Each structure stands twice: as structure tokens, then as C-alpha cells.
Amino acid sequence: MTTNISYIRSGKNQNDASRYSIVKLYNEQALEQAEEQPNEQAHKQASEQTDEHIIIKLNSFFNYINKGKSNETFENLTNEDKHFIETTLLKLGLYVKNDTIEIIEASDRLLEFQIYYWAIKELHMSPYKEYLSRVTREKLMLIYHNSKKYICKKETYTIRDLLNYFIKSLQYEAEEVFKYAT
Numbered sequence: 001m002t003t004n005i006s007y008i009r010s011g012k013n014q015n016d017a018s019r020y021s022i023v024k025l026y027n028e029q030a031l032e033q034a035e036e037q038p039n040e041q042a043h044k045q046a047s048e049q050t051d052e053h054i055i056i057k058l059n060s061f062f063n064y065i066n067k068g069k070s071n072e073t074f075e076n077l078t079n080e081d082k083h084f085i086e087t088t089l090l091k092l093g094l095y096v097k098n099d100t101i102e103i104i105e106a107s108d109r110l111l112e113f114q115i116y117y118w119a120i121k122e123l124h125m126s127p128y129k130e131y132l133s134r135v136t137r138e139k140l141m142l143i144y145h146n147s148k149k150y151i152c153k154k155e156t157y158t159i160r161d162l163l164n165y166f167i168k169s170l171q172y173e174a175e176e177v178f179k180y181a182t
Contacts (some may be wrong), residue, residue, distance in 0.1 A: 058114035130172035
């Protein structure tokens with residue numbers, strides 16, 4: 001890697017050696033390359049760890065709702081919250097019974113169901129809780145598939161991006177429903 005170094009003198013008298021300072025100007029390409037390489041590697045590693053962490057959280061919550069046990073504790077959820085989430089999932093036809101878990105795991109839809117579970121939990125724990133009583137299965141699935149289509153257009157995306165965009169889309173839809181309801 002070659003660097004171009006230029007020396008610029010500044011001061012009242014350019015010939016006066018005690019009054020000038022040397023400023024090093026590096027070739028922009030070399031500087032950008034030096035900054036991008038570690039950032040790119042760190043970003044890639046961080047996004048891989050984030051996806052792994054999110055998948056573990058989704059699995060844990062899915063198991064907590066369906067089996068009542070999990071590797072992780074969800075301290076902010078009470079039994080009433082869990083019951084409400086289960087009831088909402090049943091109403092929407094998204095609750096996975098123990099005998100059908102293997103079928104869903106065999107298909108590639110397990111992650112989709114886990115995202116539904118998490119999004120319903122997030123809405124339940126937010127001011128948008130009332131929207132869960134009005135949302136339909138078709139509307140929820142439409143918003144999910146539109147979110148997935150939008151996020152997958154990006155060159156690089158993570159499950160966290162999809163999850164966040166899906167929840168934000170549900171919140172926006174809830175605001176629209178309540179805006180026209182009043």
C-alpha cells in the first residue's frame with residue numbers, strides 16, 4: 001500500500017522554519033481502504049451473532065408458549081400475558097399444537113411461526129395491545145409477507161431487520177385502524 005504524503009507549510013513567513021507546521025495528507029483511497037476492512041469484518045460478524053441470538057430468542061419463546069418450558073426466562077410475562085398470547089394465537093389460527101410442531105419443523109415455516117409469536121408478544125406488551133383484538137389472520141399474514149418481500153430486496157439483511165420491519169408495519173397498521181375508528 002502506497003501513501004502519498006504532502007507537506008504544507010503554514011505561517012506568516014513561509015521561509016521561517018519555526019513558524020510552520022507539517023500536515024500529512026494521505027491518499028484518500030488508502031485511508032478509506034484501511035477504515036473499511038475492519039468495519040466490514042466487524043459488521044459481518046456482528047450481524048451473524050445478532051441473527052444467532054435472535055433465533056435462540058425466537059426458539060425459546062416458541063417453546064415457552066407451546067411447551068411451557070424454555071432455556072430462557074421471560075420475566076416480564078405473567079401467566080395472564082401468556083394466556084392472552086395463546087388465546088390470540090388460537091383466534092388467529094397460528095397456535096401450533098404439540099402434535100403438529102414436527103410437521104412445521106420439517107417445513108421451512110417454523111421461523112415464520114416464531115416471528116408471528118414474537119410479534120404478537122411485542123404488540124401485547126405495547127400500547128398497540130387493542131389492535132390484537134381486531135387483526136385477522138389474513139391481514140397479519142399479508143403484512144408479514146409484504147415485510148419479507150421488502151426486506152429481502154436488500155442485498156444484505158438479517159432476521160432482526162425482518163422482525164423489526166414486521167412489527168413496525170403492524171404498529172403502523174394499528175395506528176391506521178384506530179385513526180379511522182375514531
